[in-house]
Amino acid sequence: MAETMKFDLVSPERRLASLDVTEVQIPGAEGDMTAMPQHAPTITTLRPGILKATGPEGTTEYMVTGGFAEIGAEGVTVLAERALARGDVTQAHIDDWVKEAAEAHAKAREFHNEPGPVDDAAKLLNDMVAAGTHIGLDPKVPNL
């Protein structure tokens, strides 16, 4: 059996998962990364996407909308702003999140009107839409 490490997925309201895994695929802000036991300690922010935890009992997938992950030698802790098991994500959730991201984008354009914050908001929105499409739902792409 492969070496395992501890994987915790917590949201502000509750602990969603705590299990032993062999690898975790994390949707990092700068690209996906897979953490395995004895990974170098890393902290990364998350983009909206699919978090995949593979353990001896199989793979579980979660959709996260943001937050950060702390990877240490002895385990991975993901602190997600919002997280749901992939199967529990409904069209209504995606619509809500996309709408929220679109509003944030519109607001960023209105208030800052400089590339940094607007690009960030646009990226968040695109990631959100991409994540929705990825799990087989049909996010309404807003007009930018």
Add this chain to the structure above:
Amino acid sequence: MPSLKDLKNRIASVKSTRKITKAMQMVAAAKLRRAQEAAEMARPYAERFNAVMSGLAQSVQGSDSAPKLLAGTGSDQTYLLVLMTAERGLCGGFNSSITRKCRARLEKLVAEGKTVKVLTVGKKGRDMLRRDHGDKLVGHIDLSEVKRVGYANAQEIAKDILGRFDAGEFDVCNIYYSRFENVVTQHPTEQQIIPATFEEAEESTLYDYEPSEEGILADLLPRGVATQIFTALLENAASEQGARQSAMDNATRNAGEMIEDLTIEFNRSRQAVITNELIEIISGAEAL
């Protein structure tokens, strides 16, 4: 001397009051259990979050690029006090003890010549400050429609506060809430959230940061505000129910004592009336 009828009415009224307070106590006990569970479930997130943040904050502290939320604006002229109380009364000294703490701070700051603004969460605190410091109230967040506080509520409050901070409305932000210890003890607490303060990290692992330390910090600090507010909201909810439970427990006991006293008084006057009647009958019979 109240008449028998009056006493009877009094007893009936105190009895129904006791029923109400008893019911409220039991409801508060059930809600307290739920609030405590919620607070416990939120703990792992807050703990991990603070551990990561304090490590990050330490490594960035002192550098010029430290974000304003951490380093402050460089001045402490304007304060924003966020007073978090309950929406409802009948919970003993819960609301007033938080408000007292906030008010003491407020008056001290005013005496020092600072500008103070107050944001209230929960209407009880607003009502208490409105008379003396109505001009300092800059906003109110109503949670009376919220059955169970969620992270979304905390985010909303955080968004309001951060919006004001970005607009340069204040330099320092403190929150006031009640920390839950147990059913009989709650501690009114003051906590500074902007500029962010952290406990010293005990162990410092060297992490790789992706994107960069500053990038992560800029992303996390606003979340930190929301997390701290969420913790405060949950502590407050548990404290409120705890305070209400013990207040209502006392009220029920008092009502019980009052009923006993009134019953004794009622029986005494009833006996007196009977004795009187007997005397009248006997003396009437003797006069014949």
